[in-house]
Amino acid sequence: QRLGGTATGPTVWSEFGRLAAEYSQSNNNFSNLGQGFPDWLPPEFAVQSLVSAALDTTSSSPHQYTRTAGHPNLVKQLAKRYSKHLDRQVDPMAEVAVTVGASQALYLCLQTLVRPGDEVILFEPFFDLYVNQIKLAGGIPVYVPLTFVPFNNNGRDGGDSGGRWILESNKLRDKISSTKTRAIILNSPHNPTGKVFTHSEMLDIAQIVTEVAGPQCVVLSDEVYKYIVHSPPIEVDSNTGKNDQEKTALQEGGGDSSINGSISSSSNTKRTTSSCPGHVHFASLPNMWERTLTISSAGKTFSATGWQVGWCIGPAHLISPIHQLLPYVQFCASTVIQEALARTLPRADEAYEGYASYYEYLNEKYRRKRDLLSKALQDVGFAVPDYDATPGWGGFFIFAQITEEVRRALPSHRLQMPHCANPAAPGGRARLDWALCQWMVEELGVLCIPSSPFFSKDRALEGASDEFIRVAFCKTDETIERAALSLRKLA
Ligand code: PMP
Numbered sequence: 001q002r003l004g005g006t007a008t009g010p011t012v013w014s015e016f017g018r019l020a021a022e023y024s025q026s027n028n029n030f031s032n033l034g035q036g037f038p039d040w041l042p043p044e045f046a047v048q049s050l051v052s053a054a055l056d057t058t059s060s061s062p063h064q065y066t067r068t069a070g071h072p073n074l075v076k077q078l079a080k081r082y083s084k085h086l087d088r089q090v091d092p093m094a095e096v097a098v099t100v101g102a103s104q105a106l107y108l109c110l111q112t113l114v115r116p117g118d119e120v121i122l123f124e125p126f127f128d129l130y131v132n133q134i135k136l137a138g139g140i141p142v143y144v145p146l147t148f149v150p151f152n153n154n155g156r157d158g159g160d161s162g163g164r165w166i167l168e169s170n171k172l173r174d175k176i177s178s179t180k181t182r183a184i185i186l187n188s189p190h191n192p193t194g195k196v197f198t199h200s201e202m203l204d205i206a207q208i209v210t211e212v213a214g215p216q217c218v219v220l221s222d223e224v225y226k227y228i229v230h231s232p233p234i235e236v237d238s239n240t241g242k243n244d245q246e247k248t249a250l251q252e253g254g255g256d257s258s259i260n261g262s263i264s265s266s267s268n269t270k271r272t273t274s275s276c277p278g279h280v281h282f283a284s285l286p287n288m289w290e291r292t293l294t295i296s297s298a299g300k301t302f303s304a305t306g307w308q309v310g311w312c313i314g315p316a317h318l319i320s321p322i323h324q325l326l327p328y329v330q331f332c333a334s335t336v337i338q339e340a341l342a343r344t345l346p347r348a349d350e351a352y353e354g355y356a357s358y359y360e361y362l363n364e365k366y367r368r369k370r371d372l373l374s375k376a377l378q379d380v381g382f383a384v385p386d387y388d389a390t391p392g393w394g395g396f397f398i399f400a401q402i403t404e405e406v407r408r409a410l411p412s413h414r415l416q417m418p419h420c421a422n423p424a425a426p427g428g429r430a431r432l433d434w435a436l437c438q439w440m441v442e443e444l445g446v447l448c449i450p451s452s453p454f455f456s457k458d459r460a461l462e463g464a465s466d467e468f469i470r471v472a473f474c475k476t477d478e479t480i481e482r483a484a485l486s487l488r489k490l491a
């Protein structure tokens, strides 16, 4: 009942999961660039950790229940790592909670914070799970749109290629209520756009939380892609945290070639935090520890989305209600997987495949795959960010804009076919993003995710949310190259 009305229909994941199952059977050329899971094995050291954990027959057998708030070996590892990231001593027993994936961490955070009628701020577009989790807690989602800097002929004429998503802090300020805002969900690196929020944007959020929001307001910082920052943001003045160039770019409508001219994806950029390159932990900002719950999981980092171990880290007064709720949700997350992760984490810091650490290897791998896929999309007419020219990208999705050129390739009758899982299409017409994705999987054998599920209903009704498709590059080179060949039929 809390979800209300149409919110209980099939999700984009069930619908496109069904299409993936169907077309992987019927089409030998099928390429799944949809749901965000890598189609390769986790690194050998992670698999070995799992095997050794499973074969461990000492008294601390990992095959039975463990501590509800988190397996001791894992919470100790996590506390040690976050103590470094956040530059403070994190208490493994009181300030860490282990959950079934980041999804359950989010659920528990929202259930313990939100009371009916409380408002929760979301930056739009957003990972679709948030909306219904807020509603399940009785909360009201309040949307703050990120500003899209339009593509400028995809950079083909030189200058600013556009395609970035920017937080205008006054839009956040306007939506914050000193009495009603209970939480702000921040997701950086961001699903679906790939945006990495700049240090300056994060400082703006922190300032607004301090100045405008009431003391009850907590930031839920979803950092599941924190080890995938393939184009680090611009370094900022560490005293002021401000990056004036960015502000100028925004005031001038995004066109500041001086930023773009001076930044390349890996050079000229001082990495912000040594223990997690290119990523800013929101809880590490001044005065933010006390009002931040940091959420993450192992799935993206170790190419093991099925492991489903997640966690939240925060001050004891915010973690304690989660510890109290956990045993009523389930006794504990899988012990053997927690033990495997505890054994995996120290190994990931060591040299790997010629790189200083596994994390460096991972970023390089994703940078290459991103370039392979973005070129393939650009070649057939999609507008994609110019990753070399603009800083601040992470995660493993490209949010590609559907240009007039691509739209012309879509047979017009496809837009007359509204889809059952897409009930909110204005005026009974089919949404462009859904129609295109459906046609692409049927005719080209390439599955991508439509953009409208990542926007609010109001934005969808304005027709402003169906201009993009989300394309995953956490796929083998073989899959991406096969998709690139199939996509050529579009051109
Ligand atoms: N947050 C974001 C932004 C995501 O993309 C996902 C999808 N994996 C999750 C949370 C959920 O992560 P998990 O699989 O660990 O529950």
Ligand code: GLN
Residues within 6 Å of the ligand: 013, 034, 035, 036, 037, 129, 191
């Ligand atoms: N986070 C993944 C994605 O965005 C998985 C989504 C899901 O399973 N709900 O593709």
